[in-house]
Amino acid sequence: MSGQRPADAGSTGPRGGDLPRRLLAAATAWTPAGRADWSRAMLAELDQVTGRRARWRFALSAARVALVPPRSGRLTAIAAAAGAAAAALIIHLLLPQAGPVAAIAVPGLPALSAWFVFSRPGLDRQVSIAGRAAQAIAVACLAACPAAVMREIMLYPAAQAGPGTAPYLGPVWTVIFAAELAVYLLAVLWRPGLLGAGRHSGLPALAALLLVGWFSVLHHPHGGLVLAMAAGALLAAGTLAALPALIRGSGIRPGLRSGAAEVMWGVLLTGPALLDAMLLVSTRSVIAAEAAVPYTITEAHQQGATSVLAWVASDDLGGAVVLFTMFSITIALIFAIVHVFCDVYSKPPGPLPAAVRRPDCDDAT
């Protein structure tokens, strides 16, 4: 309801300006589309404010509104709170030893992310089927992460031996784990349109599949660690070799924004899938095979783990969370390197056909 906009309403005024103006201009770039006019209005009003302190005060105050504008998401908040409360109750009933921190943080922080995204007026609702499918896969993988952690703790054989012998997540690691899940969910729900109209979506999925295969091979019962790592390295090399060709063949115009989107989705799809695979395989294979000798698992990380999965199945699931974080960083680096490679060595393609142009990615480059 911001009225008819004149031709220069979209202008943010002279480029640059002092620090308060730059700060507010940066914040307005993150304002949801539905509130963009209000951000421009605040930016224009800043030009009327004089005095250094007054300008800082106005800019900081307005930046908060630009970043988190008022929303009418009362129902969204109620739904998110109800979902988090139900999940907390389930965690408490199924896994009382998880403690109140896990019961509150693990469902609570991701619910906060969901509420934040769904209550934004400018939420991107025009998303391709491929984008929605990838989004659904990513959300499913994320939801499976805490479920897999719970399952591992519940089925851990040493848990039968008495308290204190089951794997655990300390309060600090629990909060870190929950925060990571929340950040992932925020990224997954935020801009699914960045995934593109089917040209990008196969790449992260392929990488996820191969990397999950790699880590599954790492615990192959008939292969040693060296053999498994060699096979994994071959798979990873194949993935890396295939990506540039796939990117070129797909007609993607290399660019920072499309590259960043590709990196983001590579991490979103691959990281949680890897953690799920590790936890599921370690629960099924390692624990089942060594159930008769629980201390073999418990001491695995101290005696020299035979595989990554044995280490994950050892007595501190904080290790799994560490790996989860490391995977995300590693995958982001791999995809970033691939995109830099594509930017430098690929031929600049001509304009894309109108039918496949995507304003949010292609025009920004």
Added chain:
Amino acid sequence: MARSRKPSAQTAAVLQAMAADPAGWRYGYDLGRETGLAAGSLYPILIRLGDRGQLEARWEPSSQPGRPARHLYRLTPAGVALAATTSPATAPARAVARVRPWPQPGVSS
């Protein structure tokens, strides 16, 4: 959907300021100076009033080259009716205590 909840003291202050001249268009900066509300308080109020159809806005092209257009606001009939239900005398004292005058144009602080 319009809410029947009583407006907050800050919202009442904005409504009263705008209701003083219901036909006139106001700048956000001027409203902030008059009510003493910081931008972080004022604009959410304006946004919510706009969402409920109690405030209308329009853009005013800048007369100075290089300056962006400014947003102007005034109450709709629904907003004027809401303002009539509020009174500055009923505003809690804490709202008045929060008031901090905005600097005058051209005066550095």
